[in-house]
Amino acid sequence: MQIEQAFDGLAPNRRTLLKSAAFGLFAFKVAGADMLLSPAEARARRAALSKLSAEDAARLEAFGEALVPGARAAGLAHFVDANLARPHGESLLTVRYLDVLPPHHTFYKAGLAALDAASRAVLGGPFEGVSAAAARPLIAAMLPGTIAPWTGPPPALFYLAVRSDAADLVYGTRAAFARMQVPYMAHIEPATDW
Amino acid sequence: MKLPERTDAVIVGAGAAGNLYAAVLAESGKSVLVLDPGPAWKSADLISSSIWSRRLRWGGPAIESTGRHAFGAGFNTGWGTGGAALHHYGTWPRLMPSDFTMKADFGKGLDWPISYDDLRPFYDRIQEEVGLSGDAEAEVWRPAGAPYPLPPLQQFAQARLLARGFHALDMKTAPSPMAILSQDYKGRPACLYDGWCDAGCPTGALANPLVTFHPRAVKAGARFLNGAHVTQLVPGKTARTAAGVEYIDSTGTRRTALADMVILAASTIANPAILLGSTGGDWSQGAGNSSGLVGRYFMTHSIASVYGFFDGEETENYMGVTGAQATNMDHYGKESLGGGAFGSLQWQLAPTMKPNDLLGVAMARADLFGPELTAFMDRAVHHLAVMFGFGEGLPLLENRVELSDRTGPGGVKTPRVVHTFAPESVKVSQSAAQLGLKIITAGGAAQPWAGPMATAHMMGGTIMGSEARTSVTDSFGRSHDIDNLIIAGPGLFPTAGAMNPNFTNHALALRGAEHAAARWLS
Structure with missing residues (x-):
């Protein structure tokens, strides 16, 4: 039983850059050992996935990279997977904002399967096997909902969810802000950069 | 800490209204227990990140959210101490007198059982308590009321650039009235303009409950139990009384909190859901629902978003506050837009845009991807400007919160929100988008565009009124049906206006809480 006692009185009154323990880090297994890693580190170290299969992850990376260049190396698949493994209330995925009913791993897996089926039907091969240029017409048909064939969650919703996940990693970090010459100006600083 | 078996008041929800009620009642000597299903956030938890x-x-x-214009429940709701007010943007305009008399004036929608003049003193007191920044004289549309206790917030380039378009069309602008401190105030520091309001303001400059009524409530002895999911009201000895509430605690144990007074201050969605799910005793159609109107008249605001580039200018769109730097209400009159539109319109200029997130730069052109998105981002993070037109949604009986077939903790049915704007409300948003494009073009923006209509804010569902037949509560939020039940929050609004609801939410809660304390159970 958790009783909130009082206003903590420790709120920073200036840009004090407090460090938040383990913020931006997720628990991954690497060669059987539990480690706290950023999504990019987890990808680089080939950390095990919890909710997504290797095929799902490859497809998600290909889709995310086509949407937001840089998403693959930023660890999109591991970022999504680690959040899908968390309790819903602790997930950091934009899908929370899109009123998609949980569990969200079924949303991602169904969306990826639908994308792959469409790719095989239209482009003649698995989505992760076609070039971004070849995939453009297929992707462009997702937001207006004209992609066919499509059997899965609403394509616009799936497009927006993955695009936003990818944008989080490519544009929402301190490193990304610095790259774009946008001052981050944290009140409470993230302890790591995803 | 051992919880008492019985308290004078049990409050469901530790958001803005719940904390205000807790403060007022505890300070009047009542024993108060506040139950909230989410975490016990503290200011130091609020990490500056759109992802977090x-x-x-x-x-x-x-x-569940459905209907032709489904409400954005996931983005608008809150979770834990502070509720939605913990991530709200602190844009605090007052409702206008015309919002209270829509049916009498136009034969549309509903009337409030009180007038603006009834609420005005509570607006004045709340703004003094929490510290509002603004320029009352510049807000030529503003109804009568005390001037703001603080001067307006600083403005940045984005606001100045957008204002040019309004002025070119002989439209006015004024600094937005903000519950954010422009100067140090009552022990809280002035805003730093870093634009992280959406992630919660840890400095205390923005008036979220953690720095306003929550400390007062705790100091006065109110106790807060987090991880407590209220499932239903427990019937009392008669159909007109509630014995308390049933909840499931963080261990999964089903418990009962007995109280002389029950105050439902959960969200606009959760309040009616709890009432509809309370079917014990004689409440076969839900507690407090003899009118059949619990959950009905759910309302939201439409948003028309208008964007444009100011190449050659640094718009500083990452600076400021997430709410707005300036406002215009020239078309607040219900019929002022013409063309079949009916309802008020409020412009909010120059909210902060971080590069990512739902209201961020990347989402401004959701259709772009690949290299085109990269090029867009390179340009937009320094040269994009945006303004939002908030449009009134009419109260419609068919827009509602109801129970779905899904279940949550304790097997309780979870809520479903059904929402479709009236045709004249859609026209408000369409007219706003067209008008906005003219404005931003007149201001010199390049390649302007309007985004798709979105929704923001939630109101109605437990509306107040004069008669038990046509409303759920009286003007103080007291249930018409259950003598010791009070409902709080924007769910009480019979009309939505086009104003961000939290100022009115506070004014109503203060009025209701003081009335309850002064006339306890009478």
């Missing part, structure tokens, strides 16, 4: 800020949104059982 998702933790502040509803994390409980799923809310």
